[in-house]
Amino acid sequence: MASNDTNLTTRPSVAVHAPGTTVSGADSANASVMQLRDVSVYYGSYEAVRGTTMPIQQNQVTAMIGPSGCGKSTVLRALNRMNDPIPGARVSGDVLFHGQDLYAKDVDPIQVRRRIGMVFQKPNPFPKSIYDNVAYGLRINGIKGRLDDHVEEALTKAALWDEVKDKLRKSALALSGGQQQRLCIARTIAVKPEVILMDEPCSALDPIATAKIEDLIFELTNDYTIVIVTHNMQQAARVSHYTAFFTAEVDEAQERHGRLVEFSQTGKLFTNPADKRTEDYITGRFG
Amino acid sequence: MTLTNNPPAAKPTLTQRGSSALGDRVFSWWTLGTGLLVLAILGLILITTVREAWPAFDAMGLRFITERVWDPNPATGDAIFGALSFAYGTAVSSLIALLFAVPVSVGIALFLTELAPRRLRGPAVTVIDLLAAVPSVVFGLWGILVVAPALVPIYQWMHDVFGGIPLLGRLFGPVGSGRNFMTAGLILAIMVTPIITSITREVFSTVPRADKDAALALGATRWEMIRGAVFPHSFGGVVGAVMLGLGRAMGETIAVALVIGGATNITANLFAPGNSMAAVIVQQFGESTGTFTAALIGLGVVLFAMTVLINVLAQVVVRRAEARMKGSVA
Ligand SMILES: Nc1ncnc2c1ncn2[C@@H]1O[C@H](COP(=O)(O)OP(=O)(O)OP(=O)(O)O)[C@@H](O)[C@H]1O
Ligand SMILES: [Mg+2]
Numbered sequence: 001m002a003s004n005d006t007n008l009t010t011r012p013s014v015a016v017h018a019p020g021t022t023v024s025g026a027d028s029a030n031a032s033v034m035q036l037r038d039v040s041v042y043y044g045s046y047e048a049v050r051g052t053t054m055p056i057q058q059n060q061v062t063a064m065i066g067p068s069g070c071g072k073s074t075v076l077r078a079l080n081r082m083n084d085p086i087p088g089a090r091v092s093g094d095v096l097f098h099g100q101d102l103y104a105k106d107v108d109p110i111q112v113r114r115r116i117g118m119v120f121q122k123p124n125p126f127p128k129s130i131y132d133n134v135a136y137g138l139r140i141n142g143i144k145g146r147l148d149d150h151v152e153e154a155l156t157k158a159a160l161w162d163e164v165k166d167k168l169r170k171s172a173l174a175l176s177g178g179q180q181q182r183l184c185i186a187r188t189i190a191v192k193p194e195v196i197l198m199d200e201p202c203s204a205l206d207p208i209a210t211a212k213i214e215d216l217i218f219e220l221t222n223d224y225t226i227v228i229v230t231h232n233m234q235q236a237a238r239v240s241h242y243t244a245f246f247t248a249e250v251d252e253a254q255e256r257h258g259r260l261v262e263f264s265q266t267g268k269l270f271t272n273p274a275d276k277r278t279e280d281y282i283t284g285r286f287g
Numbered sequence: 288m289t290l291t292n293n294p295p296a297a298k299p300t301l302t303q304r305g306s307s308a309l310g311d312r313v314f315s316w317w318t319l320g321t322g323l324l325v326l327a328i329l330g331l332i333l334i335t336t337v338r339e340a341w342p343a344f345d346a347m348g349l350r351f352i353t354e355r356v357w358d359p360n361p362a363t364g365d366a367i368f369g370a371l372s373f374a375y376g377t378a379v380s381s382l383i384a385l386l387f388a389v390p391v392s393v394g395i396a397l398f399l400t401e402l403a404p405r406r407l408r409g410p411a412v413t414v415i416d417l418l419a420a421v422p423s424v425v426f427g428l429w430g431i432l433v434v435a436p437a438l439v440p441i442y443q444w445m446h447d448v449f450g451g452i453p454l455l456g457r458l459f460g461p462v463g464s465g466r467n468f469m470t471a472g473l474i475l476a477i478m479v480t481p482i483i484t485s486i487t488r489e490v491f492s493t494v495p496r497a498d499k500d501a502a503l504a505l506g507a508t509r510w511e512m513i514r515g516a517v518f519p520h521s522f523g524g525v526v527g528a529v530m531l532g533l534g535r536a537m538g539e540t541i542a543v544a545l546v547i548g549g550a551t552n553i554t555a556n557l558f559a560p561g562n563s564m565a566a567v568i569v570q571q572f573g574e575s576t577g578t579f580t581a582a583l584i585g586l587g588v589v590l591f592a593m594t595v596l597i598n599v600l601a602q603v604v605v606r607r608a609e610a611r612m613k614g615s616v617a
Contacts, residue, residue, distance in 0.1 A: 082504060087405060114506030124497035127519050127613045136515050137505040171613050184501070191505055 008100060008111040033058040033195060033225050034079065039093035041074045041083065048074045049258035051093070054244055056195065061217060061226045063236035063266065066246035067281070071258025072229040073121075075246070076197050079227065080116035081109040097195075114141060117193035121200040123180035125172035125187070130164050133172045133183055137191040150190060158186035159216050178209025185216065189224070196220065198228040202235065214239050233282055236266065243269045245278045336588050343368050343582035351585055357551045359571070359579045368582035370589050372551045376468065376561040377590065380543060381536040383472025383557070384479055389529055391476075392483035397513060399484075400491040412488070419481035427545035430474040435465035435546055442469065442558045460556030464548065469557040471547040475539055479532035486531065490524030491517055519612050523605045530601045534594055540565040564590045 034056035041049045049071035056062050056079075064072045074083070081102060083089040095102045102112050125133050134151045143150065151168070155161040160182040164175070172183055181201055188196055198217075202210040217226055217239050230236050236243050243266045248256045262269060262278045273279045337344075344351055347368050354369025361367065395415065399408050442462040449459045494517050502512040548560020549570065562570075564586040572583055 080504065082500065085499075085503065110506050110508055113504055117506075118500075118504035120497060120500060120504075122497060124495070124501045126498060126501065126516060129613070136502070140505065140507050140511045140515070173613070187501075187505065 008097070008102070008107045008115070031058045032056060033098065035094075035096040035099075036075075036079075037094040037096065039075070039078060039091060039095055041071070041078050042088075042090040042092070043086070044088035046255070047257055049078075049246075050249075052260045054260060054263045056225060056227055057242060058225050059221050059223075060241040061221060061228060061239050062242045062244065063240035064227065064229045064244045064246060065231070065233060065236050065281075066258075066261075067248065068231075069256070069258075070246040070248040072246055073199050074258065076199055076227060076229050077118075079195070079197055080113050080118055082113070082118060084109050114191060115193050116195040116197065117188040117191065119181070119184050119188055119196065119198040119201050121203055123177055123184055123204060125175070125180050125183050127171070127173055129169045130172045130175070130183060131168040134187050134190050137187055141191050154186040154190035155183075157189055157219070158182045159212060159219075160186055176209075178205045178212065181205060181209070181213065182216070185213070189220070193224070195225045195227065198226065200229050200231060203231065210235070233270075237270050240266045242266060245269065245273075245275075245281065247277055247281070333588075333591065336584055336591070340581050340585035340588050342578045343585045346578055347582075351582075352589060355551070355553055357567070359575070359582070366578060366582075368578075368585070370564065370586055372553050373562050373564040373567050373586060374589060374593065375553045376471075376547060377537050377563040377565065377593070379468045379557070379561070380471040380475055380547060380563055381533055383469060384475035384536040385529065385533060387473065387476035388480045388483055388532060392480050392528075392532075393487055393525065395480075395484045396487035396491055397517075399488050401509065401513060401517070412485070415481050415484050418477070419485075423478060423539060423542040424545075426474055426478055427542035430470060430542060430546035431466065434474065435470050437465075438470060438473075439465040442467075446558065457555040458557050460554070460558055462558040463560060466546050466548040467558050467560050468547065471543050471561075471563070472557075474542055474546050475536045478539060478542065479536050482535060483528045483532040486528035487521070487525050490521040490528065493524075494520045522612065523609055526601055526605045530598055533597065537563075537590065537594055538565055540569045544569050 032055035036052050036054050036056075039049070039052045040047055052075055064076065066072055077083045078091050078095060079102075083091065091103055097112070097116065101107070126136060128136070131151055134154050135147045138147050138150050152161060152165075155164060160179060163179060164170075164183075172180065175183060181204070185196075185201070202213050205213065214235065217228065220226060228236075228240065242263065244263045245261045246258050247261050249259045250256055262273060262275045264274070269278065270282055273282065346365070347354065351368060352370050352374070354367060355371040355375075356367045356369050357372060358367045395411075399411055403411060439462060442459075442465065446459050446462055450456045498516040498520060499512055502516040507515060543563050544566035547562055547566055549562055549566070550560040552559055552561045554561070568583050568586055572580070575583055
């Protein structure tokens with residue numbers, strides 16, 4: 001099964017599990033699937049985030065919170081090499097996935113993204129039918145032939161199946177924002193990554209759609225490890241097991257850098273933060 | 288005037304139009320006006336050309352488009368004006384042009400938007416745009432003096448190798464001077480590449496970053512990203528670019544007149560000389576009178592009709608394909 005196979009340098013012919021099987025995780029709970037070690041991210045000469053060290057625990061939800069511009073998205077995108085296409089973007093330090101450095105020379109970023117998927121802030125379904133949105137990822141992952149079962153499974157897991165099962169051939173762009181976002185989640189889980197990165201997945205949604213996605217995130221931890229960026233502290237408190245609080249610091253040269261201030265279990269971070277800045281932020285006394 | 292006598296400023300009612308409505312009205316009249324103007328000019332061109340061509344249409348009837356013979360000065364009997372051979376030449380040379388120009392243009396456009404390092408993009412675009420600035424008579428002269436003679440040995444080789452294949456071999460028949468359908472198509476391909484490239488490049492660059500990110504985050508390779516996110520987004524625009532290129536190729540006059548060989552000819556052999564409607568008009572207009580002149584204008588009408596027809600067809604195709612690709616919206 002792919003979860004035990006840490007080879008990121010080659011493309012397996014079939015990278016997706018057979019339908020019906022799940023990635024077992026309960027037994028390995030609290031093992032860290034990813035580990036950031038002194039990770040800094042640069043845009044050109046600008047060091048956007050400085051020296052981040054934190055683990056990502058398996059089958060747990062890790063939340064990243066902090067004020068706007070402190071580098072949450074930047075760190076998140078560094079976790080599956082989504083910064084690669086940005087000209088000038090660069091990462092130093094180690095981003096380890098099952099102990100393997102994602103930025104090592106022989107690592108194929110395409111393999112990385114197949115194992116570590118991403119859901120974006122703004123729902124971004126392809127201008128294709130609902131069915132083809134989910135099928136696209138399956139096809140590029142080498143699944144051939146009838147994809148109906150895979151598509152249904154993914155849409156069901158994303159709690160969208162009942163709403164769309166009669167209009168799979170309709171354009172995904174005709175769905176509501178919340179449905180589009182669940183479609184994007186379905187599209188991501190269809191290719192069965194181990195880790196799903198979510199960048200403010202609910203920020204464009206109303207409270208009901210948000211609640212649906214939060215329930216979904218909870219469900220997904222059976223099979224997946226989740227990292228979620230959110231501006232909503234209640235959301236972080238509700239859905240996550242661990243929370244990382246970032247803030248922006250101004251250095252001697254008057255440059256702002258994102259810094260990880262505190263990482264701990266969510267309950268502890270919100271009730272008994274170790275750092276004064278965390279406390280100020282979560283109690284709303286932030287600058 | 289006393290302050291107390293000031294009437295209260297009238298509150299606008301909801302049914303009343305604000306001053307901004309004037310701008311909206313002007314804008315909508317203006318766009319409607321320019322739209323109608325274009326239609327009127329098109330109509331005017333059609334009416335006047337049909338009127339000028341009428342003597343030929345009248346004399347030939349439907350044979351004007353079904354007849355392959357074009358003989359303005361027969362030894363005996365009436366002149367015969369059949370547009371079919373030239374319509375064939377226009378179609379074949381333009382198709383060859385698209386066959387070469389479209390893959391090349393789309394390739395260049397993809398390279399420039401997705402692959403090329405940023406500092407290479409500007410210069411590359413300039414070079415391609417320069418190609419568009421070369422006057423068509425220069426392309427024609429270059430074709431007749433350099434390209435056609437240079438291609439003869441290659442045509443000969445293709446004839447020797449593929450000529451024997453049943454059916455397909457008929458495309459690669461005996462080679463003459465090098466001035467033929469193929470050479471005309473190749474010169475046209477070079478001439479339409481810049482316009483197709485620059486429009487497809489614009490179209491590709493409008494694909495949202497979010498769509499490309501979505502594909503990449505699913506583990507798409509660059510090519511899979513292009514197929515999954517870039518093409519569905521730009522299909523309609525690319526077809527539009529191709530249609531503009533096709534319009535240019537079908538209407539190209541002087542370059543084709545110089546390199547197509549100037550024969551009234553319908554043949555599968557791409558290495559045989561032929562002629563196109565636009566080329567015939569420019570070659571023969573000076574020496575024509577009366578019905579002959581009318582017949583040449585008639586060629587123009589047929590060309591115009593063909594272009595319009597193809598554009599309408601293309602729009603139907605785009606709408607169908609987009610509905611299939613993107614899923615129906617309703
Ligand atoms: N593509 C980019 N090029 C250059 N600088 C960037 C780029 N993306 C982000 N930055 C800079 O990096 C810093 C961190 O940005 P980032 O988007 O990671 O913040 P964030 O914590 O996600 O903010 P928000 O909560 O508003 O989404 C900011 O100063 C931003 O200006
Ligand atoms: Mg962000």
